[in-house]
Amino acid sequence: MTVVTVNGIEQKIQVDPTTPLLWVLREQLQLTGTKFGCGIAQCGACTVQVNGVAMRSCVTPVSAVAGQNVTTIEGLAPGPDELHPLQQSWIDEQVPQCGYCQSGQLMSAAALLAQNSSPSDDDIDGAMSGNICRCGMYSRIRKAIKSAAGVQQFEPSAVDFLEGETNG
Amino acid sequence: MGKWTRRGFITAGIIAGGGLIVGVAIRPGNRATKLSKHVTGDGETLLHTWVKLDNSNVVTAIVPHSEMGQGVGTALAQMLAEELDADWSLVEFEEAPAISEFANYPMGKGMLFAGLDIPDFVVPTVDGVLIRTAQALDLQITGGSASVRATGAYGMRVAGAAVKEMLRIAAAEAWQVPVDQVIARDSQMIHEATGRSEPYSAFAAAAAEMSPPASPVLKTSDEFKIMGRDVQRHDLPPKVDGTAIFALDIRVPNMVYATVRRAPSFAGGVENIDDTVTRSMNGVVDIVKLPPADVSALLGSFSSAESVAVVAEGYWQAKQGMNALRIQWRATENDRVSSDSIFEQFDRDISAAIDFKSDASEGNVAASIADAAQVIEADYRVPYLAHTCMEPLNATAVVKEGFCEIWIGCQSPLSFRQAVADSLGFDVENVTLNNCFMGGGFGRKSRPDYAIQAAQLAAKIGRPVQLIWSREEDVRQDFYRPAVQSRFRAAIDQEGNLTAWENTYAGKMEPAAAPLVPYTVAAKKIGHVPSPTHVPLGAWRSVDHSQHGFFTESFIDEVATAAGQDPYEYRAARLKHLPRQLAVLKKAATEAQWGVPLAPGRGRGIALQECFGSIVAEVVEVTVNEGDLSVDRVVAVIDAGYAVSPDGMRAQIESGIIYGLSAALYGEITIEDGAVAQSNFHDYPSVRMSKAPAIETYIINSGEAMGGAGEPGTPPIAPALANAVFNATGQRIRELPLQNSALNV
Ligand code: FES
Ligand code: FES
16 A cells, blocks of 8 residues: 555555556546656656656656655645636636646646746746647747746745645 | 427528528427437527527537637637627537537538638528538538638528527517617617617527528628637636546546557458466456457548457556567568658659649640750658647447447547447447547547447446557557658749749648649649558648648749749749738748848748638748757748637647647658557657747738638648758758758757
8 A cells, every 4th residue: 555645635545556656646546637648758748746846647656656745736726716826827828729738737837936936948948848738839838937937926925835835 | 491390499490691500499398309408407598509598698609619729619609709799708618419410511511612602592502412411421520620710600600690680589579679679789688769678598488489580690890899809718727727628537437447559560450369468467357359440531431450458447557468468460461561662652653653633734834844944853752640649549438238428539529429339330329429628639530440449348348448548559550641752843934933833742632722832833733643552541730731831832942042032032923813822921021020131050931821711821930050950930920811719820820830840840650561660759759848939920810711720820830941941051851850851950
């Protein structure tokens, strides 16, 4: 049995410990917001945060996150009727097309902003190039990250939340 | 023509001027049980296929298209709301269920008659023919960029206007006032003289008893209040919090998971399977051989080979089980085929020109070539391409007591439903298909092979099955954009004028116009020769335009260079007869500061292509620094007649550009020993954030017939890029992808 904290809730999981976290989230925990795209750490659709760091859940055995804090797209917003600043800017900039890659994009972007509240273009390239969007919404993603970062600069509470959330 | 009955049901209604309305007006308890189950709420009235009005005055557009990501629903709902004079906050949309009553007749009409002004007296005939054609094809497909231009223009707007007329008449009767004094505004009927005002929904029941007007009057563009405005897409909130349900997210009690594999060289089934290891693995439920399947779609018929499935309690277990299988595939003659042998065959077939079929012929090409000051010749090639939709193919099926229910993301729900029924030997009425949000389609999800596999597995196993293809299977068992070779010869006179254009290529799908050039030329001869291979082909975003745009727009650049002229000026001088094309080209050149010199190592390229009723020009700016290529900027201009959702159109153009850029830089499926050599994103890469150029999109509303937006952004990007590379380096790119050139991409 593996014990993992997912979106703040402790979960006891009965699977072969080599099973990738992605399938545990989707099949055991019914958290289907995290997507399967390639299975080999190439596309980023399966990105979650482990202790605030973006990870590809398709190649992370569930045993490797035992005792750790996992955050998925379902746990990104601060509360049931609230949005994370990035989710809001994703809507404001009309980022998603098909939307399939966007959970992964948001989890990578949130990990970036938690580390770096005003990322440069190079920072964005570095943090986001592991996430493929076959619908090609890269300019919108870039713009949405920058505008969410702007929000954070003017709203210290949002920064506090992000640090609190992602550090545990 | 259908008729209204006392029960308010209409089988088919045709409205002169282009609209065709089916399944109009139905209320709970209606005899047409198949439709009535879609009128769920008490007090809801389904006014007709496209419109549902509930008693809280919310209008729902029922959209007969699949949401692949284009925001189709929003643009169509805008068109309906505009003509209906509805309050936008009271407008919603849902996708039409996969039953024949919702077949997309207007789309068939748009594809067949796009841009034609059909005289009123012929309309009933055209509609009559189309009803039958569409019924025969069970046409409910998303593709050909047809959503807005066909369904919207021919269906939604007419429907909205018709419904408004009916509601106005109903209001006039209820209030006993002349109908021309009743005003429709923001989902309210208003009679100013008496100060009366009631919501549309108050008149829905009375309107449902009425015949639709013969020819509702549509607004002109200066009257638009909702069309042409940026509105927020309805489908985005669930796409940012993980709650949007794609087919992969369906969960059915007692469900098992499966994954499949087919013969790598496409034909030839299983010779032998050693499944000893797999059967002993934890969680493995069964190993199943699935028969070959007919997976014909609109673009050519095809039968896919036998496959092997591993069914397990979880996907991971199924995948591990598959990896442990020892499958021996039957050898076939395909096994000797390679990309090299395929291109040698194309080359031979083009040279031999046996069975040459003409696409266009004008003037005397041989004479122009004989008289030429200069003859320019070149051969171009593009490879096979896979679609790699972000969401790998998957479907969930339940088969029980002669019924099948399936959840899937697909571009052609009605034909998928038929294919599933056929494969199970069921009546189509006993198959329910639920189309979910689709994680990309791009043409791949119009072939029903994955639906058939899921249904057959569920029937065999006796439990609900979610079939998930691995990415490797997705790359290796696609219906590919064809590999094509295209041979050109052009003649110019002393002044550089284009006097002959000759083009022969191997392989053709559609649309027929894809290889035609818009430029004035005295003589031309364009055509193709057959050169079939065993590789399965399918529609790939923009279909034949994706390759021919690259060929013709690169070669015209070569001609301009040979004539010693600027490639933009050279094109513009030959477009005087096509003012829309000229305006688009000019706007692109202006916005991109064409003619303003660039630093050494930098270059600009331009390209123009009309497809699916829209005209798009793109200018690409590149930097080549010690052999490293970077794509810095793309300026795109589109004239799609009229942009219903301008921001939605810009998003689609951005998307089409990145999709085409991925193909131009990296996209290549090669054949070795009859099979696809690539397998996943590491060897079939996509453009990523760090390589994505800045894109500026400009829209021209010419007011001409509406064109599509999902596909036309793709064709110009490869030639504009290749022309920019030439401008920067003097190196002409005649083969894609650029990854195979001397440049580092
Ligand atoms: S599914 Fe994990 S990176 Fe693609
Ligand atoms: S929005 Fe479709 S893949 Fe990114």
